[in-house]
Amino acid sequence: MQELCILGSTGSIGKNTLDVVARHPGRYRVRSLVAGKNDALMLAQISQFNPDQVVMADETAAKRLRLAVQAKGLRAEILWGTEHIVAVAEDPAVDTVMAAVVGAAGLLPTLAAVKAGKKVLLANKEVLVMTGELFMSAANAAGATLLPIDSEHNAIFQCMPPHFSKGLNTIGVRRVVLTASGGPFRETPLGKFAEITPAQACVHPNWSMGQKISIDSATMMNKGLEFIEACWLFDARPDQVDVVIHPQSIVHSMVDYVDGSVLAQLGNPDMRTPIAHGLAWPERIASGVTPLSLSTIACLDFYEPDMRRYHCLKLAMEAARAGGTAPAALNAANEQAVAAFLCHQLRFDHISRVVDEVLQALESQAAASVEHVLDADRQARCLAKQCIIKLKNDSMS
Template sequence: MLQNVTILGATGTIGLNTLDVISRHPERYRVFALTAHSRVSELAELCRRYQPRYAVMLDTDAAERLRQALRDTDTQVLEGIEALEQVASHVDVNVVMAAIVGAAGLKPAIAAAHAGKRILLANKETLVMAGSLFMQAVEKGGATLLPIDSEHNAIFQVMPARRLSALQDGGVKRILLTASGGPFRKASVDELKAVTPAQALNHPNWVMGPKITIDSATLMNKGLEVIEAHWLFNAPAEKIEVVVHPQSVIHSMVEYVDGSVLAQMGNPDMRTPIAYGLGYPERLDAGVSALDLFQVGRLDFEAPDTARFPCLRLAFDALAQGGTAPAILNAANEVAVDAFLKGGIGFQDIPQLIESVMNSMHIEPVNSIAQLIGVDALARSQAMQWRPSC
């Protein structure tokens, strides 16, 4: 049966890779809706090529410009957060790729979960902010959740019953979450102080959007992924170990009680996990080049250094505190990354800002999405007031 696909965040790196995989299988997938924040010409071009029924811009002005650009087409242009929720939960949609960056992706992902869709979850911030509520919505709504983050996709692939929550009964001892170490793996503390946005945006192995690229350089990305793994696989923090593996060939591993360690390997290309999520349980051609082990030559492993990269420790702390702590961590991090990219703070100020916001806010048990959105807003306003000490 032809599957209708909504791509939330279509103009981003994950969105474009998803369209690339879909284009290879026109007999299986049709693009139903494409969404973006404000990049009108990019979305207009994608709409002309893929002819979705709906296109959504978050921004009203941008939506009006897109309407003008697509007035000779059949694509209907919608606007705002409600429209994002609408195309994520529409009765005719089978698959939702959740690839908006940051906390903005939460509400449409929750809408897709309530509506029982197959959700390809790239937006890790949804699980960091609202892991318990999102997992409940997936279960209640009868949705199928497939992790797209390459590490979690790898873990999912090597779990025995190939399902979430395998830690409970699958003989799993530990999850070994691999990390490239980012561009500053070998940098000294003094060198880290002088890092520029251009240097931090230059990831050694992966081509990604700016926010996740900076998160990879600070190791916050790995911290967010630890929290993501906790919710996806029902894994306590002590069963998740971060392993720095600079080649990014092993995308993660699972260790079993009998001593076996299963790894999923491949070139660092997001089309592999995307194709896995789209086709599951079948395998689809993703257009990814074959892994050349002779070219790779060797696989190295190191322990992460949380003294030089405190963001990883902060994420473990937030997971241990529980409740609203991960939502506070996430909001403060988004503000810090934005400020760093705009030249407002230094690279080493990022963890300091986050820690200061985390220490200044009261942690509460999570009870609703509305509460989390309020906590997110408060943490952002605290983060925006933070200034580096001289």
């Protein structure tokens, strides 16, 4: 029986992970759960899965949860703060860590899990975006098993040879191809982008996701972050990674081999498929996903992304080529811009503008340590906040 730690259990990936786990009670045991501030949902998860430890990022939520757990007579120990989140991620009793905390907040616990040599199911793309070389070096040094959970990277992983070695050229791969739905605004006139509301941007045509990743999918920053992540996961140069728009989200990604073969992984757009693959790898288990019917789908479309429409994707590709701390700055600026947009403090079409201005203002440095990366993150957030205030004032004048 695998002992699990789920970082981000109340988010979309966390909830889907628990759904798969519940289908295999004799195979997995939830040892620890981690979340931000949703103590109401966490209480329900504790009641169902009976973990040993629960850590909340928010102290107030943790204290409410502790009282509720005591009132129900449940045995889970309730803790809070980054120190305890890191502790449960590297706990010697844990076999597998689902890393699904959104954004930069997931960096330290996920890094702790790989340094402890865990089997890490990586659903937090920002970790590799921020500290790619450092993270991969730590994973290799500790002998950690790193399995991608993003549907695109999981698809590529499934289409790779079973014993992947360093460098795509060594295994006869010409390139990897990330597919993208294009988001909810792929046919919206560019002149209408200034009018897009958070409610509209959070409605993805194919996937059910949290707010932040839904906005990133609408701007295609999500695909840009995945572009950077793919370079690190598969030891690929930026020129060996392509992006293609595929509105149906049935082909999750492809691997193009030098002999002309193109292998693709297909499935209904449901995150339980890559989650189940990661949990059971190298075996297969039932996920609860509806079987794919190609005759019902009938048509699969593919076309090149328009970089005028998806400026965030273009910026992410440029950050990948720049390397160093540029991807960390890109991610930090985007997180600030998306948060401002969700709070109606920034226009949708200004998200990419904030990121662009931050990248132009910050010169990329060597990402020699986590401290260097976090410093770039802090600088980028500060500049992004200043840019957001300026844009807001300009729009009001």
